[in-house]
Amino acid sequence: MTKEQYVDSFVELIRRASTHLPPDVVAALEKGREKEAQGSLAKSALETILENVELARERVAPICQDTGTPVVWVSYPVGVSTRLLQGALEEAVRKATELNYLRPNAVDSVTGKNTGDGSGRGIPHVHFHEWDDPAVEVRMILKGGGCENVGAQYKLPDTRLGAGRDLEGVRRVVLDSVVEAQGKGCAPGVLGVCVGGDRLSGFEESKCQLLRPLADRNPDIELADLEDRLLSEGNELGIGPMGFGGETTLLGVKLGVLDRLPASYFVTISYMCWADRRAGVRIENGGEPRWLS
Secondary structure, eight states: OOHHHHHHHHHHHHHHHHHOOOHHHHHHHHHHHHHSOTTOHHHHHHHHHHHHHHHHHHHTOOSSSOOOEEEEEEEEOTTOOHHHHHHHHHHHHHHHHHTTSSOOOOBOTTTOOBOSSSOBTTBSEEEEEEOSSSSEEEEEEEEOHHHHHTOEEEESSBTTTTBOSSHHHHHHHHHHHHHHHTTTTOSSEEEEEEEESOHHHHHHHHHHGGGSOTTOOOSSHHHHHHHHHHHHHHHTSOOOGGGSOSSOSEEEEEEEEEOOOTTOOEEEEEEEOSOOOEEEEEEOTTOOEEEEO
């Protein structure tokens, strides 16, 4: 495939991520709406969110004014140039910004000046992984700034929370992160969690967990049970949509694990807002894209 063909596919990938909320996320928001009390601020907030989601889909407009940082995972076969793919993704971000699928949100951290085209140093942020499959597969999330601000990383043991170096300690710090976030992360949210790793790999893995569909069951039974428990207990905190109170604080919790050094035990939480924007594309040898949820 040529660079131009990749660019076209990546622009469409961004359009889908920015304007169409995945069906499982919409279903979770609808389920939350039904749980909230009639006439409550929580129910009203979810009704407004769902109306916004439908309008965005119909008008092919961004779901949120903060179109977020494109965070991308690329799996590619031997012989495909990562420089070509990186360049195509950067150009796709610029074109998507021109088409108003993304806002020009990239700002020079030293001068404070907007780059004007949505791209910048580290934007998009791309992870490459070589595999044996002959296709190129690209998975993307659009990570908003508000929910990024309430992400957290804990170092266990944490005496303040009575959290030791075990899964009970993990449970305590994850729930603390939800309490600390309150409504500032645009709840209801989805949590991507990494147990272990170092400070860098922990955040990368926690974001990777956000690619999982909400119904995805962790293959580790103990972790699957903890995901379910955290979702249930998080929704018992009473924070609710946008912090207005209610029963829908979280839509999902996804746990990943990395090995660690003996001296360190990090638990890293990436918070994704209700606009859980993710999309994927698989490009076979012939160049025909197949869209993934």
